[in-house]
Amino acid sequence: MTRLTLVRHGRSAVDPTTAPHHWDLAPDAAPGLDALRASGLLPRDGQWYCSPEPKAVATAAALTGRTVVEVDDLREAERPATWYDDTAEWIAVVRRSMTVPDDSAAPGWEPATATRRRVVRAVRGMLDDPDRPAELVLVGHGTAWTLLIAELTAAEPDLAAWERMTMPDIAVLNVSSSDGTASVVRGFAQ
Helix, strand or coil, X not given: CEEEEEEECCCECCCCCXXXXXXXXXXXXXXXXXXXXXXCCCCCCCEEEECCCHHHXXXXXXXXXXXXEECXXXXXXXXXXXXXXXXXXXXXXXXXXXXXXXXXXXXXXXCHHHHHHHHHHHHHHHHHCCCCCCEEEEEECHHHHHHHHHHHHCCCCCHHHHHHCCCCEEEEEEECCCCCCEEEEECCCC
């Protein structure tokens, strides 16, 4: 069995003129990251991986003094520099991306099916590595982790959990070595 800890990055520095994959952490992200680091929820052993997006790299650096391997395929769903001032509209578009996963939920958005395939392929590669440690920590993004959890647990994406996620946040799964299925030990926003 492998224990998989999924960390959603800290609070983003939103820049409506730049695509979200270029965003860094907000100047006020440190208290949330400090609280997560001090919480005792992060494993002391294991290998750390993260998305190459600046907010994920900075989150990983703030949470551990260990080596963190950047994995390109752990990035969030690709989205252009389109900003939604209306939170309800943003939530509706993300929900649409997961309920109609083969289509772009908005112009320029990567379909959720493509995001899911990419992220799952990367994580399955880590889980299939016979030399992997018993614990893996992945630092990344809310939509990507929602789709990954759905795949590993053979369930629909938990949109209510996605809406409750905070920045940062953490979920923990136990992944079976025999068949690769997972059970959620700790969900996001708990």
